[in-house]
Amino acid sequence: MKKFALPFVATILAILTSSPVEVQAANRDVTGTIFNDPNGNNRLDNNEKGGAKATVWLYRILPNGSRRKVGKMSTDQAGNYTFKNVKPGKYVIAIRYSTNKLAVRTRPFTIGGKGNSPYRANFPFVTNQTLKRYPSLTQTPNPANLDQNESVSPFAP
DSSP: OHHHHHHHHHHHHHHHHSOOOOOOOOOEEEEEEEEOOTTOSSSOOTTOOBOOOEEEEEEEEOTTSOEEEEEEEEOOTTSEEEEEEEOSEEEEEEEEETTTOOEEEEOOEEEOSSOOSOEEOOEEOOOTTTGGGOTTEEEOSOGGGTTOOTTSOTTOO
């Protein structure tokens, strides 16, 4: 009996002390709401509602620093949008608000981790006057061309 115990214990110790297996980060949905933010705190509070219509673009930032468009969509009537099954990596979102045609982009953010819960990215509705309240948003001339594709018109929606 002791002959079997020693190899078994040695095997268990080898497994426990070996380097951990690296877990691949899972794809996740990127979802959010374009909302009215009367208190200007840049958070979707319980008493605040979505509903601002907008076009939303998701761009992946490549290792060389260039951007590649992942997708484009319009928000629903409640200001919601979802990009499904987004690969781990670094991203930026661009938004063009339908009512005032102002276009903004976000700071880069990273999708990663082991979980599969959606990445939440809520954004306030802004105007030229209120944009300065939101340091995470920067005005951009053409959100449809953040990937610097020469074939996209600077006037593209």
